[in-house]
Amino acid sequence: MVIPAPPGKMGPVPLPAPELLVGQSPPRLDGLDKLLGRARYLDDLTFEGQLWGRTVRSTVAHARIVLIDFDPSYDWSGVTRVTARDIPGENVVQLIDDDQPCLAWDVIRHFDEPVALLACADREKLEEALRHVRVEVEPLPAVLDPAASTQVFKHYRYEREAGRLAEAFARAHRVVEGSYRVRHQEQLYLEPNAVCAVPRADGGILLHGSMQCPFYVQRALKRLLALDDERVAVVQTVTGGGFGGKEEYPSMIACHAALLARAAGRPVKIVYGRGEDLASTTKRHPGVVSHRTAVAADGTLLGGEIDVLFDGGAYSTLSPVVLSRGAIHAPGAYRWPACRVDARAVATNTPPNGAFRGFGAPQTLFAVELHMDRIARELGLDPLDLRRRNALRPGDRTATGQELRESVSALEVLEAVAERSGWASGRAQPKGDGPKRRGLGLSLVLHGAGFTGSGEVKLKARAGVELTPTGCRVLAASTEIGQGTITIFAQLVADALGLPLGAIEVAAPDTSRVPDSGPTVASRTCMVVGGTLEGAARALHRRLAAYAAEVYGGDAERIACVGGTFREGARAIATFEEVARRQLADRGPLVIVEQYSHPPGIEWDDDEFRGDAYPVYAWAATAVEVEVDLDSYETRVLRVVTAQDVGKAIHPLLCVGQIEGGTVQALGYALMEEVVHRDGRVANDRLQSYLIPTALDAPPIETILVENRYPHGPRGAKGVGELPMDGPAPAVAAAVLDATGALVPELPITPDRLRAALKLGAAPTASLGETPLGAAE
Amino acid sequence: MISRIPVTSARSLPEAYALLEKPPPGLRVLAGGTDLMVQLQARVGLERIGHVLDIWGLRELRFVDRAEGLLRLGALATYGDLRDSPLVRERLPALAELSREVGARAIQSRGTLGGNVCNASPAGDTLPLLIAAGASFVVGGPRGERRIAADQFFVAYRRTALAPDELFLRAELPELAPHERLVYRKVGTRRAQSISRTLLALRGGALGGRLAGVRVAAGGVAPVPLRCRLAEAALEGRPVDALAVAAARAALEGEIRPISDLRGSADYRREVTGNLLARLLPELAG
Known part of the structure; x- marks a missing residue:
């Protein structure tokens, strides 16, 4: 149920048309196809001469590879085999630190790590062949407990009025401490990871797949295959959910399919089963967050020290940025006169953790919020009143020193x-x-x-619109993954052009056809890409109004398209379609691409971890x-x-x-x-x-x-x-x-954990040890 | 390879028995397939499956009826059949209710009572209820039919008293006397489509204020669905009072043998099963 919103503060956004579509809820553009089963997911597509691909994975958490042995007595005919030595470019899945190999070669660093690849036209033969690959290893000691890890992927430390921290603790009415633990969570998109790589005659690759970030995949493929932009195209197919789980992992599976496709000279499709997807793809980072807080008798926060420890898994992948968002959100929605945050992401011999809706924030916000309830309980205060007292208000500064203005x-x-x-x-x-x-x-x-810190500034996202005879086509790399991207894009663009929704088409994200709008992550699609598209649509509108003024007469400044017709005041000049057709015939294709620019005054210092962390x-x-x-x-x-x-x-x-x-x-x-992991393997x-x-x-x-x-x-x-x-x-x-x-300081609050907390009688602190578990049935 | 496993689809019981005359090595019986197909997909014990006898088409095994004071449930009666059967709902409402809690609707349409019994999972939902109800199982094969009490059927972890040449044919449940009730409670992992952490079923009633004919069975807390005879002994002939409940609880917690697994710890299971006993007992007397 939706309660009518209280009147908001109107931004000074000039609108070329009355609010026709934005704020309404028209049927989603992809809805009917999905409802009727017409939407074609990757596994619904068949490619001529297609083979199936499969991944040989490690069965140990940490080991040196001695030999990858393809059983010499087995009949390998019809089976394509690939190992790291077949990689033409760099054996790396490009992301931030580039420390993750596409195929393990010398060392295995986690269970279910890809070691070799097989492809075959017959799926059953493929399953059989899989059992004839033996990876001989020398086991190495595995680090499974993040608290015992000595390899730090990233360490952030930032402070606000740190000089006053000691004073805050000295004059505190009470110092409240608590430690909170969160576990791995799976994104559980309905459609498992799936791609198909099609080799091209020019030696390039056309990659179709279920994904959030086509340009991430394209960059990974270029690096792995040592190919240029022109020879790698990535097309997002209808995607059955992502939740962050298809931010970075599709680059891995795409690299695998591409290697097989090039080796076989035929299209290779890889579709994970649920078990393989659950066991080997990224999860939400587990972690431990500890708070030490100085509070006044009335509940006013005086100062806080927050320690964050995230388990990154075997490779750094996205851990640095997950950690930075986690660290920035660790103080929560509160005013801290003095505060210090110390955050680390460390390596363990478990499958890498990565992007998942919230991206580090749910972990640290769980800790600070439950800590607020601990404080309220210790002080005998109403948790609502405690939050009221300390909540950030306009004009306040966050712990990174950002002044909250709007x-x-x-x-x-x-x-x-x-x-x-x-x-x-x-x-x-x-x-x-x-x-x-x-x-x-x-x-x-x-x-x-949007992206943390200077992410958007570095990215320079671009998106645009292309005039069609009856409306326009949206050109963006943002993907529809069930959340409604294409519908809201169409709404924003339609309103900016004074057109009905049906006049707008949204091009499928294809790296050879759309500009790089950045990844579909970080709650940035509507705000950043939608805003950029709206700007591009307005620019298109100005161009057409100017053209209409030129052709039909009138003042371009006063001409606007309303309800599909260009008007000057009350006078109708021509329909959008007439103007568009004439413009296209006259002047040729019209594409307007704009680049996102951060609002003025938003500044972030990466080195000091200070400033406007988000716009x-x-x-x-x-x-x-x-x-x-x-x-x-x-x-x-x-x-x-x-x-x-x-x-x-x-x-x-x-x-x-x-x-x-x-x-x-x-x-x-x-x-x-x-x-649940047992000996580093997903149980x-x-x-x-x-x-x-x-x-x-x-x-x-x-x-x-x-x-x-x-x-x-x-x-x-x-x-x-x-x-x-x-x-x-x-x-x-x-x-x-x-x-x-x-107080159960650990997620999830299973009956066992609640029982343990009740038996303890007092609020227990989270331990770092493994949960004791016996054999599963 | 899965596609190379030979499958015999029997169209009649004699046809099935013909195969059982000389059971092929590694024979597995396929009823609704809700366990077997999952095992095949996960390749669990694939190498031990040498031949599949598909009995899904044996219509004569799919029935729910009543004869000589017994409720008879055919091996191929699905959870959906048990859930919707007016006879089950009237005579043993607990079984209808429990069938509604098993798996998802699709599983209920395909999963069978016989499959659930023969799969012999210690967490099989209907099994403690059948034991508590005093059911007996009629099994048959080329050598004829015989009857096995439900509490004698589950001999070890996932092992049953069925001989290699026998099929489970039907369960027969004595109807409840007017003073008797059959009650249960399942503690699963969530509110639908869940596997039991523990499940306790009780049958019995009170005569003159004292418990009579009490049967107790538990699931998910031992290698087999377990009849809890010590708890029964602690209750028989006793009024439902704090003393009897405490004694029965102590007996129950002593005779179950839960393990720790992904669904819960042994300590948790032991205590909660005791809690369920204390909570359910007054319903027998009520």
Whole structure:
């Protein structure tokens, strides 16, 4: 249910047309095809002469490779074999530190690491062949506990008024300490990773695949195959979900398919089964976050020290940037007069962890939010009042020294949730004295929209529009992965041109045809790419208005297309189609590509880790009511009320869909989702044992959209994709605390962990050891 | 390779028995396939499967009826059949209710009672209920038919009393006397499509304020679905009071043998199974 938003502050965005589409919820452009089963996912496509590809993986966490032995007695006819020695370029999956090989050659650094590749036209023969490859190894000691790791991928340390920290602790009414632990979470897109590489006559590669970031894949292929731009094209196929899980991993599987395709001279398709996908692809970083906080008697935060430790897995992949977002969000949505954050991402011999909706923030926000409830409990304060007292307000500075100027909504979302959840009466209610106890908890979070720090400045995202005879075509590398990209792009562009939605087409992301708009990640698609597209569409509109003035007469400045017709005031000049056809015939194709530019005054210092970490933040408060069964220690979420400030909901229904979906995914993180490793290997690599919430586990969710417009976003929009992932888990933990008096400092809050916390009687601290587990059935 | 495993699809019981006259090595029986197909896909124990006897088409094994005070459930009665059968809902509502909790709707349409029994998972949902209900299993083969009590059927971890040439044909459940109830509670891993962490089933009633004919069975807490005779002994003839509950609980916690696995620790399972007993007992007397 959507509650009408309170009136937002209108940004000074001049609009060429009345609000026709933005703010409405037209049917999504890809909806009908998906509903009717017409959408063709990678595995639905057949390529002539296609082979199937398969990956030979390591069966040890850390070892030196002695020999990769292809059984000489086996009949290898019809089977293409590839090892690292067949790589024409560099054996690396290009990302940040470039430390991950495409195929392990000398050393295996994690279980299920790719070692060799096979392709065959017959899938059963392929499975058989797989069992005739033997990787002979000399085992090396494996580091599985991040606390014991000596290899640091990245270390950030930043401070605010550090000189005053000692003083803050000295004069504190109370110093509250707590340690919080989070585990691996799987993205669990419906469609597993899948690609098909097609060799081209010019020695190049055409790669089709399920992915979020076509240009990441293209760059990885170029480096691996030592090819130039012209000879590597990457096309995103209809993609069944990503959640960050298809940010970096598709580069790996694409490299594998491309190597096989070049070796075989035929198209090679690789489609992971669920088990392979669960066992070998990236997960959310597990970690431990420790807080030491100086507070005044009234709950005012005086100073804090925060330590963050993330387990990056065997290769650094995206860990440096996941860590920076985690570190920046670690102080939460609060004012810290003095603060120090020390954050490390370290290596272990486990499959690399990577991008997942929220990107480091859900981990550190869980810690700071549950810590706030610990402080409230120790001080005997209402957790809502504690948050009210310390929440960031306009004009405040964050821990990186960023002055919050625009669209700052911590208090607004907090009050909205307090009211709609019935906070005061809900907290006052008896918790029950039978086996079932009720509790109410809440959280307040912020989420930086767009890339962290100078990411956008370095990236220089480009996107554009191309005039068609009846409207225009959107050219962007941003991918539709179920979240609604193409629909909101069409809405923004249609409004900017004064056209109906049907006049806009969105080109499939193909690196040979669209400009590089950057990856589809970081809640940046709408704000950054959508804004750039809107600018390009406005420029197109100006060009056409000028052309119409030239051809039909009139003042170009006063001519605007409204409802598909160019008008000057009340006078209709010509339809868009007439102008477009004439322009195309007269002057040829018209493509306008614009480059994103950061709003003025946004500055970030990478070396000092200071300044404007993000151009703007989205805000959310979430209240969760739970029922805990003390017979079985099960926690059931009864309802969720959440208020989220997204700036402007371009498509309110999709926006609420993002929030509801993200909330349920976060409830899974809170209560049941946990990838368990045994000796470095994923033990629950199937959906029977890796549990996500079912429809019955999903509670009623009341979403309150708050629209405090961001003047530099398209129509005021900020980001929404990741925001709903941040708040529910700590709110669940706080509700369990309210219901039972037990603070469970570790996610997920399984019945076993709740039982342990209750048996301890006091709030336990998270240990760093492995969870003891026996043999699975 | 999977496609090279020979499959015999029997169209009648005699046809199935003909194959069982001389059972091929590594014979596996395929009913609804909800366990076997998953094992094949995961290649678990693939090398031990030498031949598949597909009995899904044996219509004569798919029934729910009532005869001589017994509720009879055919081997191929699906969870969906049990869930929807007016007879089951009237006579043994707990079984209808439990069938609704097994897997997803698609699994309920395909998974069978016989498959669940013969797969003999210690966490098989219907198994403790069948044991507590006092069911007996009728099995048959070329050598004829015989009857095995449900609590004698599960002999070791995933091993049953079935001979290699026998098929499970039907379960027969005595109906409840007016003072009796059959109750259960499953603690799964989530609210749907979940496997039991523990499941406890009780049958019995109170006569003159004292428990009579109590049967207790538990799932997910031992290598086999377990009849809990010590707990039964602690309850029989006793009023449902704190003393009896404590004694039965102690007996139950002593006789179950839970392990720690992905779904929960042994300590957790032991305590929660005891909690379920304490919670369910008053329902028998009520």
